[in-house]
Amino acid sequence: MAIARNVLVVCDASRGHLTASARELLTLARSLADALAGNVDLLALGAAAPNIVADAGAAGADQVCAADGADRQGYHPEAFAAITLRACEAATPRIVLFAHDALGLDLAPRVAFGIGARWATNCIGIAVEGDALRCERTEVGGKLQVVEVIDGQAVATLRPKSIDARAPQSRRDARVLAVPAAPPQAAEGVVFVERRMEDGGAAEELEQAAIVVTGGLGMGSPGAFAKLRELAEALGASLAGSKQAVDRGWIPANRQVGLTGTTVAPKVYVAVAVSGALQHMAGCQKSRTIVAINSDPAAPIFRFARYGIVAKWEEVLPELLAQLSAARA
Numbered sequence: 001m002a003i004a005r006n007v008l009v010v011c012d013a014s015r016g017h018l019t020a021s022a023r024e025l026l027t028l029a030r031s032l033a034d035a036l037a038g039n040v041d042l043l044a045l046g047a048a049a050p051n052i053v054a055d056a057g058a059a060g061a062d063q064v065c066a067a068d069g070a071d072r073q074g075y076h077p078e079a080f081a082a083i084t085l086r087a088c089e090a091a092t093p094r095i096v097l098f099a100h101d102a103l104g105l106d107l108a109p110r111v112a113f114g115i116g117a118r119w120a121t122n123c124i125g126i127a128v129e130g131d132a133l134r135c136e137r138t139e140v141g142g143k144l145q146v147v148e149v150i151d152g153q154a155v156a157t158l159r160p161k162s163i164d165a166r167a168p169q170s171r172r173d174a175r176v177l178a179v180p181a182a183p184p185q186a187a188e189g190v191v192f193v194e195r196r197m198e199d200g201g202a203a204e205e206l207e208q209a210a211i212v213v214t215g216g217l218g219m220g221s222p223g224a225f226a227k228l229r230e231l232a233e234a235l236g237a238s239l240a241g242s243k244q245a246v247d248r249g250w251i252p253a254n255r256q257v258g259l260t261g262t263t264v265a266p267k268v269y270v271a272v273a274v275s276g277a278l279q280h281m282a283g284c285q286k287s288r289t290i291v292a293i294n295s296d297p298a299a300p301i302f303r304f305a306r307y308g309i310v311a312k313w314e315e316v317l318p319e320l321l322a323q324l325s326a327a328r329a
């Protein structure tokens, strides 16, 4: 049997547009498909195919899957797994790519099991090497580099911000790939009793922010985060926290930066009272400029920072706010 050459990207488009991580997936998919001499196909869950063909084409897709039920609003694991499996039959992918986010983490293993593929999780890079796929990830908070070489069909999740999304190209719209309807399924086993959205767009907002202000455990209290919010507002920045700050309830979990939170790569990352642990830096070290404020001159964050202030935040923040306010006046 001939080896499949296509790359299928599966993403959440329920906000009506392709997210930054969907564009990163399509950029990676384009380079893999070019190396494999195959197509890039896109299954955008939560959106109707005709609504995104132009956007998808410019971002690197050749075809957008039109599948019954793909525009369903609200994630449903069984329904979306069934749709993705049908899209796999139509697109015959060598590799299926998901973002390493809540949707990818739930759906990718179901799809890997469904098509009998190997799965590689939390990849930071994937390349074609000979006839194989070389999937790279880090472990132990970034201390270990793990490379998995997969000869057959693969399903992978890509860590957001691992690669730069290509700028939109002015090329033709993607074609529509009709995905045949599946025979009626038995009743869905998963029933949602309630859906709650808590600051739902926070992770996406953080991922796209040009400036991020992050507070750590050294802030000392939830009240101190109000001061940090003032700084974020004055800079037009998104507010985030370290895991320690999140664990204490000073800032919501979907604003955590790091290995088990969101990965950001803003132009400026302002880390206030954050020590710079490896697990934190895994989520922000691709920032263009890191500014650190920390009272400990030996804090690891200073190894990553371009600009550092060794002082207590209580002394620095009022001065910074006064300077910003004077500059605006």
Ligand SMILES: Cc1cc2nc3c(=O)[nH]c(=O)nc-3n(C[C@H](O)[C@H](O)[C@H](O)COP(=O)(O)OP(=O)(O)OC[C@H]3O[C@@H](n4cnc5c(N)ncnc54)[C@H](O)[C@@H]3O)c2cc1C
Pocket (backbone or CB within 6 Å): 215, 216, 217, 218, 219, 241, 242, 243, 244, 245, 256, 257, 258, 259, 260, 261, 272, 273, 274, 275, 276, 277, 278, 279, 280, 283, 293, 294, 295, 296, 299, 311, 312, 313, 314
């Ligand atoms: C599997 C795993 C996953 C993890 N994932 C994440 C993750 O996603 N994100 C994450 O952040 N962490 C993560 N962690 C936790 C991580 O190891 C660190 O514990 C955490 O990042 C430390 O947070 P912090 O810098 O706020 O606190 P600390 O390390 O306690 O640092 C506080 C800093 O504040 C400074 N400070 C104190 N008072 C002041 C003051 N008045 N003014 C200025 N500076 C002051 C101190 O000098 C210190 O450097 C993970 C850990 C594990 C094991």
